[in-house]
Amino acid sequence: MTPDAAPTTRDMPVVEVDNVVTRFGPQVVHDGVSFRIGRGTLTALIGGSGTGKSVLLREIIGLQRPTAGNIRVFGTDMWNAAEAQTAAVRRRFGMMFQDGALFSALTVAQNIRVPLLEHANIPGDLLHPLIELRLAQAGLTPDTGNKLPSQLSGGMRKRAAIARALALEPEILFLDEPTSGLDPATARSLDALVRSLVDDLGISVLVVTHDLDTLLTVVDRIIVLADGHVLADGPAAEVTAIDHPWIRSYFAIRTMTGTQSR
Amino acid sequence: MQDSTQPWCEIDASASPATLTLHGHWRLANTEAIWRELRVLRLQLPLCINADNLQDFDSTGALMLLRALDQAGISSDDVQWRALDAQHRRILSGVQRRLPATRNPLDTQDRSGILGLFARVGENAAALGTLLLGHLNFLGATLAAAAHLIVQPRQLRGKELTVQFEQVCVSALPVVALVTLLIGITIAYLLGLQAEKYGANIFVVDGVGIGMTREFAPIIVATIVAGRSGAAFTAQLGAMRLTEEIDAIRTLGLAPMQVLVLPRVLALVVALPLLVFVGDVMGILGAMLIADPLLGLTPSTVIDRLHGSLDITHFWAGLVKAPVFALFIAVIGCRMGILVQRDTRAVGLATTSTVVQSIVSVILLDAAFAVVFQELGI
Numbered sequence: 259m260t261p262d263a264a265p266t267t268r269d270m271p272v273v274e275v276d277n278v279v280t281r282f283g284p285q286v287v288h289d290g291v292s293f294r295i296g297r298g299t300l301t302a303l304i305g306g307s308g309t310g311k312s313v314l315l316r317e318i319i320g321l322q323r324p325t326a327g328n329i330r331v332f333g334t335d336m337w338n339a340a341e342a343q344t345a346a347v348r349r350r351f352g353m354m355f356q357d358g359a360l361f362s363a364l365t366v367a368q369n370i371r372v373p374l375l376e377h378a379n380i381p382g383d384l385l386h387p388l389i390e391l392r393l394a395q396a397g398l399t400p401d402t403g404n405k406l407p408s409q410l411s412g413g414m415r416k417r418a419a420i421a422r423a424l425a426l427e428p429e430i431l432f433l434d435e436p437t438s439g440l441d442p443a444t445a446r447s448l449d450a451l452v453r454s455l456v457d458d459l460g461i462s463v464l465v466v467t468h469d470l471d472t473l474l475t476v477v478d479r480i481i482v483l484a485d486g487h488v489l490a491d492g493p494a495a496e497v498t499a500i501d502h503p504w505i506r507s508y509f510a511i512r513t514m515t516g517t518q519s520r
Numbered sequence: 521m522q523d524s525t526q527p528w529c530e531i532d533a534s535a536s537p538a539t540l541t542l543h544g545h546w547r548l549a550n551t552e553a554i555w556r557e558l559r560v561l562r563l564q565l566p567l568c569i570n571a572d573n574l575q576d577f578d579s580t581g582a583l584m585l586l587r588a589l590d591q592a593g594i595s596s597d598d599v600q601w602r603a604l605d606a607q608h609r610r611i612l613s614g615v616q617r618r619l620p621a622t623r624n625p626l627d628t629q630d631r632s633g634i635l636g637l638f639a640r641v642g643e644n645a646a647a648l649g650t651l652l653l654g655h656l657n658f659l660g661a662t663l664a665a666a667a668h669l670i671v672q673p674r675q676l677r678g679k680e681l682t683v684q685f686e687q688v689c690v691s692a693l694p695v696v697a698l699v700t701l702l703i704g705i706t707i708a709y710l711l712g713l714q715a716e717k718y719g720a721n722i723f724v725v726d727g728v729g730i731g732m733t734r735e736f737a738p739i740i741v742a743t744i745v746a747g748r749s750g751a752a753f754t755a756q757l758g759a760m761r762l763t764e765e766i767d768a769i770r771t772l773g774l775a776p777m778q779v780l781v782l783p784r785v786l787a788l789v790v791a792l793p794l795l796v797f798v799g800d801v802m803g804i805l806g807a808m809l810i811a812d813p814l815l816g817l818t819p820s821t822v823i824d825r826l827h828g829s830l831d832i833t834h835f836w837a838g839l840v841k842a843p844v845f846a847l848f849i850a851v852i853g854c855r856m857g858i859l860v861q862r863d864t865r866a867v868g869l870a871t872t873s874t875v876v877q878s879i880v881s882v883i884l885l886d887a888a889f890a891v892v893f894q895e896l897g898i
Contacts, residue, residue, distance in 0.1 A: 362863050362864045362865055363865055378548050378549065378551060379551060379552040380551050380552070381551065381552055381555045381556070384551065384555055384583070384584065384587070387583060387587060388580060388583060391579060391580075391583050391615060391618065391619070394618035394619070395579065395614075395618060406863075407863075408861060408862060408863040426548060427547065427548040427578040427579060427580055454614070457610065458610050458611060458613075459578070459579060459611060459614065460607050460610070460611070
């Protein structure tokens with residue numbers, strides 16, 4: 259029997275960020291950031307421009323080394339564990355980059371096939387149905403699979419990127435600004451898609467976003483980064499109630515009109 | 521984890537109804553092993569599926585199960601489910617809900633056969649025809665814009681023109697000089713080996729003089745410039761297409777033709793004759809360098825002989841071709857850049873195409889010039 263990537267126990271956190279410090283020369287981006295993300299939750303990471311949201315995401319998925327502190331994903335230290343271990347962790351998460359980062363020379367279906375061929379042993383007659391399932395899970399029709407990324411609209415490109423990120427049945431999905439540059443209707447349907455991934459497949463999602471509608475409707479928990487620290491951490495209702503100038507101005511429009519509710 | 525002897529799924533046909541029991545981790549990592557067992561099972565209604573031992577279940581597992589049922593002609597609604605926990609049920613129904621949409625399969629269009637070959641040849645021929653017609657159109661537009669400049673010379677972008685001139689001419693001097701010098705040496709050497717046998721050493725000067733000025737310098741310099749500046753034009757304009765800069769130029773009420781294309785075309789049309797002249801001089805200099813040790817012709821002898829034998833028409837015949845070559849190289853380079861689609865591969869493809877098209881067009885133009893000069897008796 260093939261060794262299964264042993265599912266970690268239910269109560270174990272998926273991502274642990276522990277006292278992370280990031281400096282670029284004299285500029286301090288993170289000055290001791292800590293939080294944990296558990297299973298089956300949809301968490302949002304927010305903060306003003308330059309507070310290092312995307313940097314933190316890149317540090318979590320192992321693309322950029324933090325100056326100090328520890329980052330563990332599925333209990334594996336992403337920056338001190340052996341390469342084989344971090345490679346095993348990489349197969350257990352999916353990442354959607356802001357502009358999709360789809361391979362432009364390949365069709366959408368071929369994009370999804372890349373991780374499947376590389377890391378999973380899929381019987382030939384199951385490969386196509388599986389790719390079609392991934393497309394469907396991201397809300398795309400099968401004929402989209404034959405298109406090149408350059409032939410897709412912005413919203414479809416994001417969905418295609420999610421389909422590729424879902425290829426290996428990740429236990430956590432990282433999304434960098436999934437609704438940026440989309441019209442509100444498309445953005446809301448993408449929100450619904452992300453929520454259904456959490457509810458139907460039971461995976462965790464960490465999303466970096468600026469979209470207030472996303473934050474106030476589908477997200478379970480919001481982590482606010484400011485001045486290099488975690489300024490607030492909790493459900494939307496709690497976070498919006500915090501009396502802090504940045505948070506107040508960020509949520510000002512919605513709290514004034516009072517549309518914040520599930 | 522289950523041990524290696526336990527099956528992933530087993531069917532108990534004697535039970536009533538027949539019971540399919542699932543074991544272990546039905547996850548993507550185990551797809552191959554599970555599918556090998558599952559696909560050979562003979563499933564039929566009435567059927568009960570016992571998920572009591574199912575420890576883990578993901579959407580790939582659900583897909584396999586639903587597909588096996590589907591292939592046996594069984595709807596999952598007719599199946600009795602036993603001990604399927606809520607999370608697994610959600611995954612199963614999530615996959616099931618999405619399956620009907622996947623009825624029309626992925627298009628696996630086959631372009632490999634002999635028919636596919638014809639189709640590809642036809643497509644490429646049609647694409648080439650469109651491309652060349654487009655080039656012709658663009659050449660016309662460029663010339664019209666240049667003519668417009670004569671009426672309104674103030675529209676000339678002097679600064680952009682000088683920047684481009686520096687890039688295509690001044691920066692190209694070292695490589696042009698070096699290559700033509702080496703070519704001059706090579707031709708003189710090869711001619712010298714033959715001429716020496718007949719004691720006709722002095723005719724090497726005639727050969728190098730005519731050959732270099734009339735053919736070699738224009739062709740070689742044009743090829744270098746096509747690879748250097750033509751490719752650069754495509755890459756620059758292509759990158760500007762990707763970042764929507766060309767659209768921004770249009771939106772600001774400027775004409776890309778005036779701002780981007782004309783300065784490049786004019787710069788190259790002026791630069792190429794100058795570079796060809798440098799090539800002429802360096803080629804003859806190269807010949808002079810090797811003539812002394814190889815053939816015993818001193819530099820002053822070579823120059824005397826050049827004065828006597830090299831008709832100035834040869835020099836002009838070579839030089840007059842250069843602006844025409846330059847026009848084609850620049851027009852192809854600019855148009856290929858403007859054609860770039862918003863796709864990261866496109867710049868690379870367009871640049872390659874520019875170099876190939878420019879060099880082919882230079883050779884074709886040169887052949888045309890040879891025929892015309894012949895007819896005119898030049």
